[in-house]
Amino acid sequence: xxxxxxxTDAVHVEIKKQTNSPFDKELxxxxxxxxxxxxxxxxxxxxxxxxxxxxYIAVENKSVKFSSESMELMLTKIKESGEQVEDFIIEYMSxxxxxxxx
Amino acid sequence: MQIVASLDSNYHxxxxxxxNCSQFNRAKSIHLIIDTGCSNTTLLSDDVTxxxxxxxxxxxxxIPCLTANGTITPYILPQVDLSLPRRYRWFNRKTSLVTLQMxxxxxxxxxxxxxLTQQQMLQSCSLLGMDVLRLFRKWRFTKRELILQT
Numbered sequence: 001x002x003x004x005x006x007x008t009d010a011v012h013v014e015i016k017k018q019t020n021s022p023f024d025k026e027l028x029x030x031x032x033x034x035x036x037x038x039x040x041x042x043x044x045x046x047x048x049x050x051x052x053x054x055x056y057i058a059v060e061n062k063s064v065k066f067s068s069e070s071m072e073l074m075l076t077k078i079k080e081s082g083e084q085v086e087d088f089i090i091e092y093m094s095x096x097x098x099x100x101x102x
Numbered sequence: 103m104q105i106v107a108s109l110d111s112n113y114h115x116x117x118x119x120x121x122n123c124s125q126f127n128r129a130k131s132i133h134l135i136i137d138t139g140c141s142n143t144t145l146l147s148d149d150v151t152x153x154x155x156x157x158x159x160x161x162x163x164x165i166p167c168l169t170a171n172g173t174i175t176p177y178i179l180p181q182v183d184l185s186l187p188r189r190y191r192w193f194n195r196k197t198s199l200v201t202l203q204m205x206x207x208x209x210x211x212x213x214x215x216x217x218l219t220q221q222q223m224l225q226s227c228s229l230l231g232m233d234v235l236r237l238f239r240k241w242r243f244t245k246r247e248l249i250l251q252t
Contacts, residue, residue: 011142011143011204011205011206011207011233012204012205013202013203013204013205013233013234013237014202014203014204015103015200015201015202015203015237016200016201016202016203017103017188017198017200017201018188018198018199018200018201024199027120027129027185027199028198028199030120030128030129031118031120031185031187031199032197034118034120034131035118035187038118038131038133042108042116056226070213071148071151071152071213071226072151072213075151075152075154085130085152085154086128086129086130086131089118089131089133090152090226091133091226092148092226
């Protein structure tokens with residue numbers, strides 16, 4: 001395992017590349033599945049904004065399983081259905097064009 | 103190490119990663135925006151809610167943060183593993199994960215329906231700050247991607 005380090009005054013960051021361990025393989029598998037849904041949302045954003053205007057959507061396997069006006073309600077819906085929040089990509093479908101100022 | 107972020111129509115660079123810490127029993131997805139104006143990687147309110155981070159036992163950051171909404175003192179989430187996609191080999195077409203083991207990231211207070219602001223309603227992402235971005239010395243924009251290289 002190769003590791004590099006970098007630190008600021010407050011935060012120390014150590015870089016670890018992926019290994020062939022079962023944990024790392026499972027992590028990558030999980031990532032790839034989530035990324036498929038993430039990319040699906042981005043490529044269908046226009047349509048999703050029309051269907052779910054100003055709502056949160058929870059996507060799994062390239063389909064919208066839940067939608068809600070608030071994050072709290074969304075989490076409640078997912079938990080009540082017996083599903084796990086971690087299995088979904090949740091995004092907010094804003095209908096307004098916004099500029100960010102964080 | 104090369105990390106590739108997708109650009110949106112405003113040329114903001116977005117990245118999907120996984121985050122893990124002692125409060126979780128497995129890694130969870132996180133949608134990050136690359137933000138050079140952000141000193142520390144910061145989980146925004148909606149993400150703190152979505153990730154079910156319990157802030158009640160967390161310490162506050164020693165230094166307040168200046169935000170567009172004024173000054174705020176974020177929580178400190180300790181010992182965080184942030185896994186980001188890394189491209190390699192075959193003309194950088196293959197993807198694996200690289201894990202950044204961070205001593206801490208900042209957390210904004212979780213969303214509370216009574217205190218929702220317009221700004222919060224538009225966020226379902228978090229910020230990848232300079233504590234991580236300073237690792238990357240080469241930055242290159244293409245039409246659709248921001249390519250960061252150490």
